Amino acid sequence: MRLLFWVAVLFGGAVGLALFTQFNHSNVVLFYPPYRVELSLNLALALLLLVFFVVWTVLSTVRHLSEMPRRAAAYRERSRMNKAQAALRESIENLFAGRFARAERAAREAQSWEAQAQTAALVGARAAHRMQEIERRDAWMAQVTDPEREQARLVSMAELLVDARDADGALETIAQLQAQGGRQIHVQRIALRAHQHLKNWSEVLRLARSLEKRNALHPVLALRLKQMACEAMLEERRHDAEALSAFWRTLSADERRAARIAEPAARYFAALGRQDEARRIIEDALKVNWDSRLVLRYPDCARAGQALPQIQQAEKWLNEHPADADLYYALGVLCLGEQLWGKAQSSFERALKYADRNHQGRLRVRTHLALARLFEETERPEEAQRHYRESAMLAA
Structure with a gap:
């Protein structure tokens, strides 16, 4: 439809121009003493149009020639940018494919474009870490200095340190991140692994509860981590009845009824002479979860000569x-x-x-x-x- 419209306009203009030139008998006279030039109006208009076209062509040519160095530089920059972007994509793909040496080489090539040099450094650091090249990993990370990428650097470094079982270094890095206001779920997962390596069971329990509440941990994994933490913390308090009771009161009803938590708790309470508390723990847990470990622990909850209940x-x-x-x-x-x-x-x-x-x-x-x-x-x-x-x- 648009093409038809412009064709109609073109034909209409051609018809109008033909009628104008046919019925136009005007003349144009130019005086430049002692010269006198007389032209028809149609020829004068044609000459003006030709002069305009020639001047426009010359000026356009000059402009294009003057812009050639800048365009050549822009072309080279685009070429370098495209190659660097392709190298970054290749680096990421090789990292995920497990070809870490290739990923590191491609990351180095991707740094040829300054705008993505620090992003490529993050990829190179992960590739070097996977090859157990700690010095190269740290050298890559040292190249990330942009404040806008500081959070990415800290999160990546914390994750790599935990993976290398440097739990203290990971927690120190997470402390720097949290000082800047970072409270991501992924950071909490990293902190959970670090505290687990260090056997900081109180923090493991707190983080497992928090992540489970946010559906950031699989329920089975969350339960297992809470059980491990509670078992360790119960064992730490097994010789102190008051501390054991105080910790037991901090647990939720579901945690108290878990067999792996209720059984050692009952055992420790019974060993400290608190058979009544041990009995209540086992009876309450067995109402929800029938477990042989709890059943076999039940006789330990009886006082000598008072086992009839x-x-x-x-x-x-x-x-x-x-x-x-x-x-x-x-x-x-x-x-x-x-x-x-x-x-x-x-x-x-x-x-x-x-x-x-x-x-x-x-x-x-x-x-x-x-x-x-x-x-x-x-x-x-x-x-x-x-x-x-x-x-x-x-x-x-």
Whole structure:
């Protein structure tokens, strides 16, 4: 449609010009004494148009000739820029492909364009780090001096230091970053790894909780890290009942009910003579998560001669878990402590009946030893010797 419009305009202009020249009988007279030049108006207009075209052509030629050095310089700059950008792309691709030597060479070529020289230095530093070239890595990083790239330099350096197991250096770098107001989730992940290397379990627990709340850690990984931290912090306080209680109160309900946390906590409380707290920990955890480690720890929560409440609770659990060998063993230990010989013997025998021969070999050994001690207490040495032999054979 646009082409048709301009064709119509062109033809219209041609028709108008033809009519103008056909009916135009005017003359142009130029006086320059003693000369006199007389021209038709049409010829005068044609000559003016020709002169304008010639002058315009000459001026354009002069302008283009004067701009040639600048254009040549711009062309060379564009060529250098395109080559540098191609080298940077190649460097990044080689870095991701694991060709670190090529990545470093390409990063050096990419520095030929000043605008991306420091970005290429960050790529070169990562490539050198992957090749365990620490001095070259630091030399690359030293080239990053632009304030706008300071955050990228600090985050990259912290990540590389953690990867090299220099946790102190990584945390020092993160401190510089946070002093500038940086609080990224990725930085928290790096800090989490650094504190994990240094076994700063309180910080590991804090960061794992924070990252889990932001959905920045897989739930399974977050749970595992929290369990590791809690286990270590419980062990640090295992000789101080007050410190142990104070730390236990800081844990969330989900953390308290995790088997890997509840079991050592109950063990330490029981060892410090706080059997009631140990019992509450295990009973609360078993309501949510039935776990053999907690069940086997349950007899340690009973005070000597005061195990009847635990026995009654174990019998209630048997209604829900009638074929649980660990629970029968725990019930037998509780009954053995209360000298309920018949009930203890039947519980141990059922534990042997339901115990998996392949996966619960240790439980069978412990059950035979418990039966042997029971028969010794009830003066049945022959049966005790038989169970001692059974336990020895299973242990072997």
